[in-house]
Amino acid sequence: MVTFxxxxxxxxxxxxxxxxxxxxxxxxYERFLTMLSSVVKKYLLFLSxxxxxxxxxxxxxxxxxLSIHEKKHTYRIDKPILPWVYAxxxxxxxxxxxxxxxxPDLVEFHDIALEEELNKISLxxxxxxxxxxxxxxxxxxxxxxxxxxxxxxKLHSTPENLKxxxxxxxxxxRKKYESL
Amino acid sequence: MKVSNEDFIKNLSAKAEPFxxxxxxxxxxxxxxxxxxxxxxxxxxxxxxxxxxxxHAVHPLFILNSIxxxxxxxxxxxxxxxxxxxxSHETRYQKLSxxxxxxxxxxxxxxxxxxxxxxxxxxxxxxxxxxxxFLITAYAVVQAxxxxxxxxxxAPQKPGHVVAWAAFSSxxxxxxxxxxxxxxxxxxxxLTWHFVPVVLLTYIGQLISRKxxxx
Numbered sequence: 001m002v003t004f005x006x007x008x009x010x011x012x013x014x015x016x017x018x019x020x021x022x023x024x025x026x027x028x029y030e031r032f033l034t035m036l037s038s039v040v041k042k043y044l045l046f047l048s049x050x051x052x053x054x055x056x057x058x059x060x061x062x063x064x065x066l067s068i069h070e071k072k073h074t075y076r077i078d079k080p081i082l083p084w085v086y087a088x089x090x091x092x093x094x095x096x097x098x099x100x101x102x103x104p105d106l107v108e109f110h111d112i113a114l115e116e117e118l119n120k121i122s123l124x125x126x127x128x129x130x131x132x133x134x135x136x137x138x139x140x141x142x143x144x145x146x147x148x149x150x151x152x153x154k155l156h157s158t159p160e161n162l163k164x165x166x167x168x169x170x171x172x173x174r175k176k177y178e179s180l
Numbered sequence: 181m182k183v184s185n186e187d188f189i190k191n192l193s194a195k196a197e198p199f200x201x202x203x204x205x206x207x208x209x210x211x212x213x214x215x216x217x218x219x220x221x222x223x224x225x226x227x228x229x230x231x232x233x234x235x236h237a238v239h240p241l242f243i244l245n246s247i248x249x250x251x252x253x254x255x256x257x258x259x260x261x262x263x264x265x266x267x268s269h270e271t272r273y274q275k276l277s278x279x280x281x282x283x284x285x286x287x288x289x290x291x292x293x294x295x296x297x298x299x300x301x302x303x304x305x306x307x308x309x310x311x312x313x314f315l316i317t318a319y320a321v322v323q324a325x326x327x328x329x330x331x332x333x334x335a336p337q338k339p340g341h342v343v344a345w346a347a348f349s350s351x352x353x354x355x356x357x358x359x360x361x362x363x364x365x366x367x368x369x370x371l372t373w374h375f376v377p378v379v380l381l382t383y384i385g386q387l388i389s390r391k392x393x394x395x
Contacts, residue, residue, distance in 0.1 A: 024198035033189045062188050069192050071335035071395065073199050074265055087267035087337065091395075 010039065015081045018072075033065060039082070040064045040089055047093050064092045134169055141166060202334075208261050209254075215326060216353060223319060223357055230363040242359065245284065249356035252280040256349030260327060263341040264334035277348065285375065291367040300368040312362040313373035316354035320381050323350035328392070339393035340386040347385030351378040 017032035041061050044052065052060065067088050075084045130138065133155075140151040141162070148159040155162065183191070203211070236242055255277040262270040293300060304310060324346040336342050355374045362374075 021196065022199060022201075024196050026193050026196045029196035030189060030193035033192055037185060037189060058185060061185065062183070065188065065192060067335075067395070069195070071266070071333075073201055073333060074335040075201060076204070076265065077201055078204070079267075083267040084265075088335065091266060091335075091337070 011080055011082050014039065014085070015077075018075065018081060019077065033069075036068065036085065037061070037065060039085060040068075043086055043089050044093065047090065060092065060096055063096070064089050067092055130169075130173075137162065137166055138169065202264065205258065205261055209257065211330075212257050212327070216323070219319075219323060220353065220357060224360065227315070227357075227361045229360050233360055237360075241287075245287070246356060246359050248280050248284045248287075249352050249359065252277055252284070253349045253352035253356065255280065256345055256352060257327075260331075260342065260345035260349055263336050263338065263345050264331050266335045266337050268337060274345075277345075281348075281352070281378070288367050288370060288375070292371070293368075297368065300366070301372065304369055304372045309364065309369070310373040312358045312364070313377045315361070316351055316358060316374065316377045317381060319354035319357060320347055320351035320377070323353065324381075324385065328389075332392075334393060335395050336393050339395070340390045342393050343389035344382050344386035347381040348378065351381045 014032070014035055017028065017035055021029040021032040041057065044057060044060055044064070048057075068085065071088065075081060137151065137155060140146045140154065141148060146154075148162050152159045152162045157165075202208075230236070255273050259270075259273040259277050262268045262273060324343060327346040327350070328343050331342055331346075334342060355378060358374060362369075364370075364373075
């Protein structure tokens with residue numbers, strides 16, 4: 001799991017490059033877009049659970065970069081930059097699925113936003129707060145990557161019930177983390 | 181022909197030009213307040229105040245309603261501001277603004293004469309009596325249009341919210357203005373020609389906003 005320090009470094013560098021590129025300097029803007037490109041690609045792979053072909057990934061990735069280019073003035077410089085990047089990427093990702101007449105699981109997207117915040121602390125710290133049942137749920141679905149259906153079967157629950165429980169669990173973990 | 185990511189980035193970089201972020205909330209509010217004072221002032225100057233306004237203005241209920249309309253509008257303007265950004269999850273201003281509006285409604289509803297509601301409502305359907313509703317609409321359209329033009333480059337997470345909040349905030353200011361101008365004080369009149377326009381304009385604003393701010 002990505003630690004807080006690594007997320008922090010990406011956040012700081014990207015923000016610094018954004019601020020430098022506000023002057024209109026082409027070289028600085030290119031450096032910003034290059035770093036942004038790798039962040040966006042990783043996030044698209046995460047959103048799609050590695051389900052996109054290389055061509056589709058490239059197309060979507062370029063659409064996201066274009067949207068960020070067109071809407072770069074909507075970033076508020078007193079706020080973290082990664083949530084803004086992720087929000088635009090999610091917006092384009094959802095648009096892409098709508099255009100292909102497929103609806104992404106919206107509970108998943110809401111969980112993703114919470115998970116980004118949780119990436120700030122280590123797995124061990126998260127699990128220390130949980131009951132055995134909660135640990136099993138989280139590890140099976142979010143770490144080992146089991147489907148909700150398989151995990152629900154093992155945990156004697158239903159996929160819908162499991163989704164809601166995990167969503168609530170992630171929220172409570174964030175609240176606990178904020179109180180530390 | 182498919183463009184490689186490196187070339188795509190180079191093409192975008194070639195279009196680099198100086199840019200500025202959106203104004204901060206404080207700067208936006210300063211601009212909004214300045215425009216509101218001028219527009220509100222001009223409107224109040226052009227429209228005649230109700231008879232006996234000075235005596236009416238010290239009534240506690242008048243003061244309470246005025247404060248609530250003002251708060252609905254100011255907090256609604258903040259909700260409008262935060263609706264402009266793709267990552268914004270600020271809902272407290274939305275909830276607060278709606279709460280102030282709900283409070284106004286809660287204060288008004290018990291005053292309705294439910295036994296004669298139908299008759300009173302039929303009486304209110306006279307468009308001349310309801311001209312204040314049109315004034316509120318005209319005021320809201322102008323102010324909301326200015327706000328929408330200011331926000332035209334936004335990337336809202338929920339496109340329908342931008343003009344909706346602009347309309348809600350502006351119509352509430354219109355109702356505040358009508359406190360001084362409209363001499364019809366009956367609860368059924370206020371409900372029909374003050375409250376309903378706020379709700380309708382917000383709904384229409386939401387429909388328009390989805391078209392304008394789709395990105």
